[in-house]
Amino acid sequence: MWSYFANPHKFLRLSDWLAPAFYSLGAACIAYGLWQGLWIVPKDEYQGGDIMRVMFVHVPAAWLAMASYSALAIASFVWFVWRHELADIAAKAIAPIGAVWTAICLSTGSIWGKPTWGTWWQWDDARMMSVLFLFFLFLGYMALRAAMDTRQKAARAGAILAMVGAINIPLIKFSVDLFTSLHQDASVITADGPKMAAVYLTPLLVSAIGHSLLFGGLVMTRMRTEIRERRIARLRSRELEAF
Amino acid sequence: MSAAPILAAFRQSLGEAWAGGAGALLPLGFLGGAAVLVPLGIGSDVETLKAVGPGIIWVALALASLVTLERIFQSDAEDGTLDLWLQTGAPVSAIAAAKTIAHWLSAGLPLALFSPLLALMFQAEASPDLLVNAGLYALGSLAFFFWGGVGAALSATVRRGGLLISLIALPLYVPTAIFGALAMSGGPGSAGAPLFLAASTLFACAVAPYAMAAALRLAAD
Numbered sequence: 200m201w202s203y204f205a206n207p208h209k210f211l212r213l214s215d216w217l218a219p220a221f222y223s224l225g226a227a228c229i230a231y232g233l234w235q236g237l238w239i240v241p242k243d244e245y246q247g248g249d250i251m252r253v254m255f256v257h258v259p260a261a262w263l264a265m266a267s268y269s270a271l272a273i274a275s276f277v278w279f280v281w282r283h284e285l286a287d288i289a290a291k292a293i294a295p296i297g298a299v300w301t302a303i304c305l306s307t308g309s310i311w312g313k314p315t316w317g318t319w320w321q322w323d324d325a326r327m328m329s330v331l332f333l334f335f336l337f338l339g340y341m342a343l344r345a346a347m348d349t350r351q352k353a354a355r356a357g358a359i360l361a362m363v364g365a366i367n368i369p370l371i372k373f374s375v376d377l378f379t380s381l382h383q384d385a386s387v388i389t390a391d392g393p394k395m396a397a398v399y400l401t402p403l404l405v406s407a408i409g410h411s412l413l414f415g416g417l418v419m420t421r422m423r424t425e426i427r428e429r430r431i432a433r434l435r436s437r438e439l440e441a442f
Numbered sequence: 443m444s445a446a447p448i449l450a451a452f453r454q455s456l457g458e459a460w461a462g463g464a465g466a467l468l469p470l471g472f473l474g475g476a477a478v479l480v481p482l483g484i485g486s487d488v489e490t491l492k493a494v495g496p497g498i499i500w501v502a503l504a505l506a507s508l509v510t511l512e513r514i515f516q517s518d519a520e521d522g523t524l525d526l527w528l529q530t531g532a533p534v535s536a537i538a539a540a541k542t543i544a545h546w547l548s549a550g551l552p553l554a555l556f557s558p559l560l561a562l563m564f565q566a567e568a569s570p571d572l573l574v575n576a577g578l579y580a581l582g583s584l585a586f587f588f589w590g591g592v593g594a595a596l597s598a599t600v601r602r603g604g605l606l607i608s609l610i611a612l613p614l615y616v617p618t619a620i621f622g623a624l625a626m627s628g629g630p631g632s633a634g635a636p637l638f639l640a641a642s643t644l645f646a647c648a649v650a651p652y653a654m655a656a657a658l659r660l661a662a663d
Binding site for chain 1: 620656
């Protein structure tokens, strides 16, 4: 299965129509989520009144932050074992996008936290800390790749770091979970089904799907750019050889 | 396979760490200097110093590991020693672990043994607890050195790699810092914290050498 996706030509042909499809569907979903969230949904006084409407960005961003690190780790693993170049291109494309979503999660969380909990930042809150360290993992990954002098070295070093980070995440999560949390307990994915009222849940899920589609589209576009850039570099060097 | 290359790596690293005159006194001076700056920065209030003291020592240990590890693999990669290590046939992970432990023995352990004196400077009560804490510092700093070693191996061929190591290693230091601080807080949940600290250190000892080996093979290419 990996070998099928490893072919850049097949990827270019597939993403040629898939990326625009992701963009338009994602834009529609995000627009629906924002419209519902900002105008339709009744405000929840317990969650701070109108400020709780930031949830329709904050919660999808948090999911995307975690999903993008998982995607980074899986892409790194696939590249490290099978050396499919496309997996490395994907890892390189995912890192900055995931970092941006992590930053969105942190900043919207702060904006929500100030009026409701009375603080921008709480050092012993487990989830804030986990996301902050996720952000640092992304930054370290990008800095390491940028410091390497060849593409091959950047790919290998990045893959090692992403995998070390991935096996450490459960430990980091467990250690920060020992702290108490201001956050409420999980309320969407629980053993007895969602605890959230449907009027909030539906726009939230649509919004999350929209963010995921936008993420997929952005990753594909960045991968296409990278493939083209490599091809340009190859053509340039061939031209120089011909001299 | 013989253990000779591993022992040689251990001796070489120990020699490197002790060379240059000051030996193990240099990291001690670093820890002392970093710790003494704190009361100057935050004021000399007894209660405040008592509260932040254990944390400052953890931070100083983490900093000391980052500073001493910067050159641990870099000089080997530059002068070709690394290529020779890879040709010996001994497991690279064992050589990397031996070098890391040698650095911990010459920079981490002395700092941990010295910590009761610093704790007294931070107004802690003189009690046997300080010796227990010294043991916890020793245990936790071993994890710092192993994860820092991964960063050092990954950035062995990078100039000014020291700045990179700290960015790479910071998230990996988190469990140790949290368990260590919890074990010394005496608050709820602190009873099991030393065991968690030991477990996270063992985890580092088990995983980090393989990551270091993969990174060193990359550095030698």
